[in-house]
Amino acid sequence: xxxxxxxxxxKVTEMGQEVTMRCQPILGHNTVFWYRQTMMQGLELLAYFRxxxxxxxxxxxxxxxxxxxxxxxxxxxxxxxxxxxxxxVYFCASGLRGVQPQHFGDGTRxxxx
Amino acid sequence: xxxxxEDPQALSIQEGENATMNCSYKTSINNLQWYRQNxxxxxxxxxxxxxxxxxxxxxxxxxxxxxxxxxxxLLITASRAADTASYFCATDQGAQKLVFGQxxxxxxxP
Numbered sequence: 263x264x265x266x267x268x269x270x271x272x273k274v275t276e277m278g279q280e281v282t283m284r285c286q287p288i289l290g291h292n293t294v295f296w297y298r299q300t301m302m303q304g305l306e307l308l309a310y311f312r313x314x315x316x317x318x319x320x321x322x323x324x325x326x327x328x329x330x331x332x333x334x335x336x337x338x339x340x341x342x343x344x345x346x347x348x349x350x351v352y353f354c355a356s357g358l359r360g361v362q363p364q365h366f367g368d369g370t371r372x373x374x375x
Numbered sequence: 376x377x378x379x380x381e382d383p384q385a386l387s388i389q390e391g392e393n394a395t396m397n398c399s400y401k402t403s404i405n406n407l408q409w410y411r412q413n414x415x416x417x418x419x420x421x422x423x424x425x426x427x428x429x430x431x432x433x434x435x436x437x438x439x440x441x442x443x444x445x446x447x448x449l450l451i452t453a454s455r456a457a458d459t460a461s462y463f464c465a466t467d468q469g470a471q472k473l474v475f476g477q478x479x480x481x482x483x484x485p
Contacts, residue, residue, distance in 0.1 A: 353417055
């Protein structure tokens with residue numbers, strides 16, 4: 263079965279360090295989403311792309327977060343500088359024709375000390 | 376405010392029993408989707424119901440949608456231990472993105 267692949271699966275780093283999370287969407291999917299999941303806030307949409315173009319990043323703190331799609335097989339989410347409140351599980355999802363349905367990776371569990 | 380509020384937040388039943396979870400939302404939608412999340416894994420799509428549909432079945436899953444009440448329910452029949460997971464509803468409001476609820480934690484006791 264085709265799957266969304268996220269790396270790394272776990273990341274522990276100190277406050278102030280740069281964090282880069284990567285996502286390989288399912289081949290042929292034209293929409294990529296980044297979500298953050300915490301116990302308090304649940305699943306929040308950070309940003310999404312269609313055909314590699316950013317469509318909406320209103321859920322993302324702009325001063326420290328950035329999301330890009332250098333090519334159709336790679337999406338990245340960067341945090342610089344990282345803060346303890348960024349600790350969460352970050353999910354990437356991809357889809358064909360937008361929101362119907364979305365296929366999720368297994369996430370990157372991020373801990374900022 | 377968050378769309379797709381699930382109820383109950385947690386549900387614990389015996390294997391073989393039926394499990395019902397509810398979802399309420401606030402604005403008009405194109406469709407509503409249900410997802411399952413096992414511990415430590417990503418969400419998995421279960422079923423999609425369009426706004427002009429009232430009921431949909433997939434194996435042991437039955438989903439209903441009442442647009443007049445802005446609510447949906449997910450019924451899992453003859454539950455199994457493997458059904459233990461969190462279940463989320465997600466609404467497509469036509470803005471090219473989904474809004475997820477907080478989820479229902481379902482525990483199936485052997």
